[in-house]
Amino acid sequence: MTAKVVTVASGKGGVGKTTSVANIAVALASRGQKVTCIDGDIGLRNLDVILGLENRIVYDLVDVIEGRCRLRQAMIRDKRLPDLYLIPAAQTRDKTAISPSDMVRLCDELRQEVDWIIIDSPAGIERGFKNAIAAADRVLVMTNPEVSAVRDADRVIGILDAEEKGPAALVINRLDPAMVKRGDMLSVEDVLDLLAVELIGIVPEDENVIVASNRGQPLALEGKTKAGQAFQNIARRLMGEQVPFLELETQNLFQRLLGRK
């Protein structure tokens, strides 16, 4: 086995990185893939609660890197899926506790064991982000259809190009088709025009995301919600499948219906 390492980054905070990592990992694991996700947000651990694994933490990422435990011991197995693991972030340390080369070494060891390593980057473009992208084969840049998030995504895409980690693939999260329709939200086309990168996912605004995070049960476990389906589609695209874009389709359908009136 040689895992693909996928990092989710954004520049701006709060755009949905952790939500996406949890759901993409769950979606891949539900398709029979062996997946480990790594919480790279040292000091602001969150992936554990989103996945509902917070009570099972013994060792964390920094413990592995500083040699206090073996890699295997820090991998928490998710009982709902046969092959999903989490390496949690350390909560009482900061981003300087590890370096980009530590991440490369850790991922090299892990690559033999799984199909996918999904890394949750902290917001920003400093050390934590540099750590998170160091081992990446592919970086997904998340944005919301909103000026500051798009601007920051552009910075991150530029840095990835400069560091030869590109080309980035874009995920647009929290799209509200009704707002786009009345001209009060940037559309998918607008964002793609501005950022000029490949698109890998469109996730609609969906209150089920919050319900799922309350329960610690990622949406993609069931896949009946719109957002859950969107994350399943991202996982399929990562696996190389051609999957039509959910939201674009419904928008077109909507327009067709209006047109016929």
Add this chain to the structure above:
Amino acid sequence: MGFLFRRKKSANSAKERLQLVLIHDRTDLTPAELESLKDDLIQTISRHIDIDPMAVTINVAHDGRSQRLVADIPLRTVGHRRGREPGRAAG
């Protein structure tokens, strides 16, 4: 609140504003620096040929993620004035 702010769809404002912001973010060139570059360019070119400084346009054009500085400098028709008058066109 409305009629003043409703004239243009807010998504269009967002896109137009972002287009400008991203050009400057990507090139590390502020609008003020672009203006002073334009002045320098006009001065330099005016030392060699007669141009109308008001007609010069200098913009950043983009193709995908790469950007180019595009200058459009109309030349005055030779005829009514021959020869160069150094320093004249700097305004």
